[in-house]
Amino acid sequence: MLKQLVYIALLLAGILEHAQTLQNNILSLLPDYVQHTASAGAFKIAASGNAAKIMADPDDWKGVLRAANDLGDDVHKVTDAAAPVLTGTNPVPGAIIVGTIGRSKLIDRLISSGKLNVEDLKGKWESFVIQTVGDNLVIAGSDKRGTIYGIYDVSEKMGVSPWYYWADAPVKKSRDLYVKAGRYLQESPKVKYRGIFINDESPSFSGWAGKSFGGINSKAYVHIFELLLRLKANYLWPAMWGNAFNEDDPMSPVLADEYGIVMGTSHHEPMMRSQKEYTKRKDQIGPWDYVTNAENLKKFWTEGLERNKNYDNLITMSMRGDGDVAMGKGDDAENISTLRKVVADQREIIQKVYGKDPDQVPQLWAIFTEVQRYYDAGMNVPEDVTLLFCDNNWGYIRRTAPASELKRKGGMGLYYHIDMNGGPWNDRWINTTTVPKLREQFSLAYKSGIDRIWIVNVGDLKPKEMPIDFIMRYAWNPDAISATQTSDYMTDWATGIFGKEHAAEIADIVSKYSQYNLMRKPEVQDPEIFSFVNYHEAERVQKRWQDLAARAEALEKKMPEQALDAYYQLVLYPTKASAGVAEIYLAAGRNNLYAKQGRINANTYADRARTLFELDKKLTARYNDSVAGGKWKNMMSDVHIGYKHWSMPAQNALPPLNEVTPLPSPALGVAVEGNTEAWPGAEKTAVLPQFDVLDKQRYYIDIFNRGTGSLKFTAKADKPWIRLSDTKGTTATEQRLYVDIDWKKAPAGRGGGLIEIAQGNTRVPITVNTLKKAAPISRTPYYGGYSGEFSIPADKFSAKISGDNAEWIVLPGLGRAETCMGINPTTAPGSAPEKAPRLEYRIFLPEAGPAKVLLGILPTQDVNPARGLRIAVAIDGQDPVVLDARKGYHDEFKEYTPANLMRSKTLKPLPDPGPGYALTSRGKPRRTEVFDNQRWLDVSLDVKTTGIHTLKVYMVDPEIVLERIIVNPDDQHPSYLGAPEKPH
Template identity: 80%
Template sequence: MFKQFAFLTLLFIGLLTNAQNVHNTLSLLPNYIKSKGEKGDFRIAANGTTAKIIVDQDDWKGVIRAANDLADDVRKVTNVAFPVVKDTKLSPGAIIVGTIGKSKLIDQLVANGKLKVDAVKNKWESFVIQTVGDNLIIAGSDKRGTIYGIYDVSEKIGVSPWYYWADAPVKKSTDLYVKAGRYLQESPKVKYRGIFINDESPSFSGWSAKHFGGINSKVYTHIFELLLRLKANYLWPAMWGNAFNEDDPMSPVLADEYGIVMGTSHHEPMMRAQKEYTKRKEQIGAWDYVTNAENLKKFWTEGLERNKNYDNIITMSMRGDGDVAMGKGDDAENIKILKQVISDQREIIEKVYNKDPAEVPQLWAIFTEVQRYYDAGMNVPDDVTLLFCDNNWGYIRRTAPAKELKRKGGMGLYYHIDMNGGPWNDRWINTTTVPKLHEQFSLAYKSGIDRIWIVNVGDLKPKEMPIDFIMRYAWNPDAISANQTFDYMQDWAASIFGKEHAAEIAEIVSKYSKYNLMRKPEVQDPNIFSFVNYHEAERVQKLWRDFAAKAEALEKKMPKQALDAYYQLVLYPTKASAGVAEIYLAAGRNNLYAKQGRVSANDYAERARELFELDKKLTARYNDSIAGGKWKNMMSDVHLGYQKWSMPRENTLPPLDMVTPLASPSLGVAVEGSTDAWPGTEVKAELPQFDALDKQRYYIDVFNRGTGLVQFTAKANQPWIRLSTTKGKTVKEQRIYVDIDWKKAPADKSSGLIEINQGNTKVPIIINALKKTAPKSKDNYYGGYSGEFSIPANKFSANVPGNNAKWIVLSGLGRAEACMGIDPTTAPSSTPENAPRLEYNIFLPEAGAANVLLGILPTQDVNPGRGLRIAVSIDNGEPVIIDARKGYHDEFKEYTPENLSRSKVLKPLPEFGHNYALISRGKPRRTEVFDNQRWLNATLDVKTEGIHTLKVFMIDPEVVLERIIVNPNDKYPSYLGAPER
């Protein structure tokens, strides 16, 4: 039997025992760099000398620039100069860099039969690295293909793509060789892969102003280079208070030279930034196509004329001024207007480019209310990419519709790992895990969303790790499976910090992001976790403290050159996240204890203040000390004290209550399972039930409401009730543990009483015990005699494949150790009799109705009209099919504390069971989006008491199961549910 497994302590068990990597998940090519050469190998550097790079001066400027970067990278690694020569003559012992059809050097090698390029020629962003005689050839199919090949060598010799943006240390080496052979990189599976610099004030804008004089080309060249080193190619620039093309006219010029495809955000059409409009608003007039179409068309035409010679993807259509819905809410009228907008924009494109608009890359962002328009039948020409979106918090709103799979323009995804806006800000720190990214991007990709992946990354920092994963994963999503996500984390850590501590760093970074995903900092609240049930708050606090301590201890083992990177990527996000989480835990305990009259409430208020000061110091170190002040202002986001979705003016503590002690010692008593305190409460004090199967231990807190020393006695009226102490004295509080001597306890149900005394003050506490024989079973099972119990989805007793799919373990996903998802996610919907199913052995002590809650990830209505269904049954009973969409609508609106939990979008319904029960008690800010979990409720008929088989069936393939709670007991509510037993 699974007895009292602590839910959160199971997190990540087995992470460090993953199978050996089949390949390094950071690269699709094998590691061809060696420190010792053999016959046929190419020598980059050895014995204090280096090879030279030869590049055709007529090749792309971006290629020549990247060749110089490679030379500098070799210098960083070896401390020896590495010359670059612009020439068209081959030279022995040199690295020959060039683009097929653009470089005379490469074309000469092809013509002479020394280099075969059939596998890459005329392909998109492909390259080959090959030893040819005593030369090393890097040949690209196009400009970016060549650049990617150059940077592939840079990374493999020891220069991380994050050498600038995270101060990743360069791996020093004196001897560098390329193993003889041919290394072919095929074209990426996702054509356009990029980031959106958004939410860039105060952090990114303050940092840029301090170091570069503003958000200008000096900043952007660092971003361009990062993208290229990550083999990405696409950028939406900062736009809050900025206009990329006008603030610094060199920005678009350099973007094109570097090889970056530029775009504008989802609500900035025709290559015009919103700020370009707002500063001309008086001349242009209203952002209203009904009343001001001619002026807007002129404005858009000028934007395209300015940018037409660069590599762009044009954002089509329009929204209201300032990234809001347009019009007065009449969808039919808006659709009619937008159809005309797009038609007119296509005419502008044809006129400006003097070609068929179908030859010019365009996208239509199906963002927020535009999703309704698309669902209502609105569409755009077949050559325009449909850019589907997530729900702003990392769950995609649509998979690729079957009717669009042959679409010429394909389909793309706009995705958030940073959010400023509804439903709530998520911008300060990384709250996104690699397993979540893998699950969501895999779902998108396998359905056919593969033309564009553009990711809102906020200020870029501190979202380095998820940016790295998404850009690498986008090249070939088939190369990293769901069970390799920790392999990726370990490879990522090793690439920056070396192999020695890679596993520890990977675990720490995985866990801090996972715990943040459990409850993101901006939506923390003092009342989220239970302080009286299942030791929940204590367990959460221990998790954070343990990993903050591990991160601090590991810092002492880091070499000096890695300390800046370690602080940015590991220590700060871990320790600062832990501090914020504990601030709210301390505030919650303070609030509860103040309500109970405990003088110790003041200690928790003081602890919250100490942590608040620590948060300031951690931020100051980030901004002022690391890397010699390089990141001044970058960590400026307010992250404490959110009362609505938007960022507060300053960090503030949650409300704290101070207790004024009574003039003399005064007894107070609190018991596990209740927020009340005695004397002073009408209901009787009672501990949760004890039973002989689970052998629980519960606590009683004896505390002081006044000054001086409380002296107390504790006495049980039954010999089978055991107390950890029978007397004591305390200035503040003392805990008494209670358990049962089951050898002495009478059979079946029995009750007793514990009395806590201080002078004439007496507090009786009711004890209930149940002594029954454990059910006999040859198999392990979950459940017991004392109400609610949980089952982790991956702890099944049987996993039975269906006709077209199977359940698989998605390690590290969700709050717990793992989730269960479907492979393939493109499988057709099923009926229970043909579906894959999971089975769990459970013990139910009574016949009758059993309430089963299925905790699933908050997957959106990705395939509207079909359903988002899962089924559950007991034994051979008729499966109950539950549709997770029931009562759910995913359109966003404005959110305030008053309407948030009751809003049309996120309103939890009775069908969602446990979650709704908690909200009905007034728990603040509880929604499936914030909780990262949706609860589905089913009532099942149990014929007899005893061991049963709980079965869970796939109906629709996108539903991901994390947790099952059986017979939820809302007398003892908690955020995470009872631990499994």
């Protein structure tokens, strides 16, 4: 019996090991069928210095023949063995046969002979099969791109990353390559058109292309075409700022079609004509005004379609004003009427040029900015035209699929930004988008029915490699990566480029730098954002960045030589440069505060900001001049420091810095935690924040020199239970003392005392307040205390109760925190609180009466305006209070604390200003829910008794994501992130 159990265990272990080898990479649509040792029935790609031949029918698509040659090159890159590519119709024994069903005689003969069964992919969109047939390996596609994807799937599994060119990803060398015997079928993608938009391309992309290829021309574009195909994408909007894809280089559209790329134009460039094509003919065509100049515009559009009609296109319809602005001078009703006429005439042009009904020609209409308002007002869009909904320019979708459109023939698509040049503010320089955020937003879109087109504004393409990779892979099958698998994706992405040894560390570094940027993006950094006196907030943020940069630098020393270029581009530069910019603003903020206080150490932080500014120049120069032998010259040229309005400044510039002139002799200065004032000199008394026996706080006192020479000081408490880290000292600049309480000796109830800091005859008294009460007795953890504000991470609930149709689930890595809580499924109907899923949190409240509760949610847009964007909260058994997140727009800011942000009940709601609207704050730090990547909703709850209570949060509408809860926000101690959590 024991032997049988051992045998069964070994058998199961073998099965599990086999399963792991067949599917051990979340990036892969198919099992990892390429192996490095021979097995029964395996096909030999290469071994012992010899490689298989590659065969294709010469009459197959040009893109297939080109990809076959790439496969031959890839085999050589990996194995150093030559893999000849042959064309013909008679198969060679032991060859890799590639071809398209119905186009390749090689494939069709295998089908007719019964050796290859393709019934499950015939006629499908972009499907392929990889199969060993006798002594051949067959890669057969249902269509042109299906075959090409199959070819590149083999390349990637051999060890050639899709990013071998665009990120200099090292090729994984192997002497022997085999394909495991079997049949590997790839079904069609869930999202039909999947692509990118090269945009905001000057100065970086245009400067790089000009230096490398003489301009943004076909020589540059073929590298983009190949990248898209290797990522199994198919769609491109070309660069358009100062470029005309079809006219700058007439070979560009020809090669796009040969490669197999579907071409389009941006959301405001109709009928395959770029804006640049119009602007250089403006004198001949006349104004971009359909009311006064329709005939000339129709002629212009007709010529564009005639030029491109033989290529694979997805035609952008309608029109906006010249320069990507709202069209027309009239009211919305007049503009809607004009657009209806525009589209009707455009469809007549399509019918005339293509010689068939317009519903047979793929078209899209971008529901962008003001056009979304027209759509909401009832503007009709032809049934066969894809509705292209949009995000808010900063990565939050503005609409889920309306139920009324789910049966639309043209379906629905999404235009999404991971790069933005425009309102509400630029987000261009570095990657600031996390995979958990992408997955959450694209999943929300997909599950609602937005699955015809996903087109992503990627700016210069670099340095947005990681999010591009995720979106294109996710688009093939959004059901394949759950919210809890985003970290698996990151590890597998790192493995695919750098190998397994350091993949987990690389994945964590890249995840964290993008998340820290999401906390506050570089272009909207400000010296006053983070608090320098409350909760050690600025220190905590700085430590995060410095620790991460140190990890990235340490890992660089362990990377193999062939991976260093890729490592700098994908890991070290974005991490270290992002950390540098963040610390510049932290140093500037501390300089500004210290200068106000008269600290001579203010000059040290001014110098630190300048040093980091110079470091930023050096990091950029290395990227542009040294990496990959100067291959990426000019690619990192975006100005990214010193924004004062939404658009890019003329040059990088430090934030304002202040120099302090020391007094001629040592002079005492004192500052205390929780206050920006300094003594002597401030009018109010110096008071440390309250100490209490539950949290056992330790606070600091900064003693600093306002003059030259060495400052000698003494520190003395008037109560023996007030403990000081030092009672005297000497400093030329500053010294920090720490204060805590001996709670065994401290008096019961409320107590007080004084600390006196002295230098000669100069004395600064500091008030100490304490509270010594018995801690609540609880067998389970709770949050809260005796001293004001406290916060609770959304995932630290004490209970999670499912509702009738949905449940709260953990969303790791989402938002600014480590984890958020969201709803599954996001397609659940809205619910009354009593039937809704809820989260419960145990909290301690030391006083009865009103308690303010803030819910920190992600800035989800008004995705379903007919219903709302609601969440409910209650305490104990009281009735839930429903909050609508749509009613939180601010017209004025006071202090920049959670308590004063997005008050859903106390501030008058403003109309939705659209994604281009940016709120400013009268010279104070720029604060909006978009910039902060968080929206605050507040409610006042009636606490009947002191003690432990249950705070309940209910789903009402399923799109809201909860990140953080703050209770009793303390406006006397404002901060950006809120008080750190302290569970008891």
